[in-house]
Amino acid sequence: MKFKPAKCRVLALGFKGSRSIVDSAPFRLDGGEVRVLDRDSFWRYLGKNMGWESAGFSVAIYVAWIIRTLVKAEFRRPNRAFQPFFHAGLTSGGLGIPNLCCEADVLKLSQAIKMVNSTDPSVRAVARGRLALVVRRTCRVSEALETLTVEFLNCVSLTGHDSRAYGDAHGLWTEVRPVTKRLGARWFVTEDGLYQLAQGADCCQDLGRLTKFLHLKVNQRWKTRWMDLPDQGKTVECPSRYGSSNRFLRSSNVLTAVERSWMLKARLNLLPLRSIRGRFRKRVELSVVCCKCGQHTETLPHVLNHCMPVMDIITNRHNSVLEELLDSIPSSSSSSRCDVDRVCEEHARLANRRLRPDLILADARRVLVIDVVCPFENGVASMDAAVELKHAKYEDLCHSLRLATAKTVEMHTFAVGSLGSYHPRNLAIPRAMGVSLFESRLVSERAVVASHRGSHRVWKAWCSFRDNERT
Incomplete structure (x- = not known):
């Protein structure tokens, strides 16, 4: 030879x-x-x-690794940054970079189902004929029944059939099997004889929207993987509830490069704190007590919300968010009363309590009581609990205002998290103040930026004290 x-x-x-x-x-x-x-x-x-x-x-895996390396350098991410952070959608707090391997799987699966359901009879006949041929050769049967074909596509163990290697039948349909399993999809046949795809309880019957449906499911899987992490899941869950919480990822002029890099590290729980440094360093931390106050565990919620030596800067962050809300009040507003951080005299006279809500607006028909809160994003439940706590605190004050003014009194809590999470209930507050829909969106974006920058100032002040102590 x-x-x-x-x-x-x-x-x-x-x-x-x-x-x-x-x-x-x-x-x-x-x-x-x-x-x-x-x-x-x-x-x-x-x-x-x-x-x-x-x-x-896989060339796709290699290219995806190169892209992640470049993005880490651009966003100053450490090497231990988790992969779903890169591929989760922007609305979820991720970078929204498509995963090339998942993209190839989506396009391959979309191509397969469009071929077997093609409106062109010749294309549909060729695709289904080739699929039947692959099933017959793989399972060594004389006829490819519908149930057997569906089991083949769903990558189910072909029990009772002498399955073998694909041999010369290798092609699109043998590649679709592992793709279906990787994407968590499921094939089934309708009463009309059409092949359809389902993921979980959702099914897409419109072939024109099939690719978008699969992309949406892939993004949800990345988000679920991210939220399942015990040290990052809670902080990811809150910013994904409203798009303005993650606007700094889409626009480079919202925050400076240093502020953006710090915010991403904070959301990923990668800041050098005593409570987490042991996970990334070989040496064991001798103490996890806060190096500034010396009383509580040095965690990110403690530093940004509860450390007493930097409480003045924490208060300034609250005031910055309040100022954004005050600036949105229309100049043509018919409010006859606008009290900012003042004792409510009606409540002090009736209940003998000197409560000071952040803002009281009143017109001829109603009174708005608004208070700002900046809780740490320890899950959605913690944000909702902070809102309900404010409502309970000012419930008696609202009752006193109803008795004193004989007007409708509404209580609102403007909640913006320390890491920039915007509570969905906040959307009703600017509208109640007479702000237009466009301006209310700007209010949400400016309030989130004020929270970002305020938290970054808190961190810098805390770190400066820590560095001075060490020197």
Whole structure:
């Protein structure tokens, strides 16, 4: 037997430490030089692209790793930043970078279901005929029944059938099986004989929206993986409730590069605090007590919301959010009363309590009692609890105002988290103040930015004290 070097290709694989490499050294066969494939090239053999990917390496995985490395450098992310942070949607607090492997799976699955349900009879007949051929050859049956075909596509163990390797039947339908399993999808056949896809309890019957449906499910899976983390899930859950909480990820002019980098580290729980440094360092922390107050555990909620030596700066963050709300009051407002951080005289006279809500607005028909709160995002329940606590605190004050003014009294809590989470109930507050819908959106964005910058100032003040103590 004699080889023809012109028809041959060489792909030499090796490892340098733990890193895979492709050897480009010259190779000769039967006196002729054989072309050596590099990492990015391939050779089409019997209709199949042969190259680095077919040898067990995924080019998509390699490119995705390069993209994540560049993004880490741009956002100053440490290497231990979790992968769902890069691929979760922007509305969830992630960077929204598509995962190339998931993108390839989505397009392949979308192509398969559109072919078997094509409106062109010839395309549909060829696709279903090829699918039946693959099922017959794989399961060694004479007829590909509908139930057996669905089990094949769903990557179910073909019990009772002598399944074998695909052999010469390898193609789109054999590649769809692992894709279906990776995406968590499920094939089924309708009464009309159409193949449909479902994920969980959701099903997409519109083929024109199938790709969008699959992309949405992939984003939800990334978000779920992120929220399942015990040290990041709670802080991720709150910002995903409203889009303005994550606007700084879409616009570079909202925060400075330093503020944006710090906010991402804070949300990912990657700041150098005593309570978490033991996870990333070999040496054990001798003490986890706050180095500034010396009374409580040094955690991010304590530093941003409860550390007494920096309480003045924490209060300034609250006042910054309140100022954004005050600036949104229309100049043409018909309010006859606008009390800012004043004792409610009606309540002091009737109940002998000197409560000071942040803002009281009154017109001819009603009175608005508004109080600002900046809780830490320890899950959605903690944000809701902070709102309900404010309502309970000023319930008697609202009752006193009703008796004194004979007007409708409404209590609102303007809740913006320390890490920029905007509570959905806040949307009704600017509208109740007479602010337009467009201006109310601007209020939400400015309030979130004020919370971002205020928390960053709190952190800088706390770190400056810590550095002074060490010196």
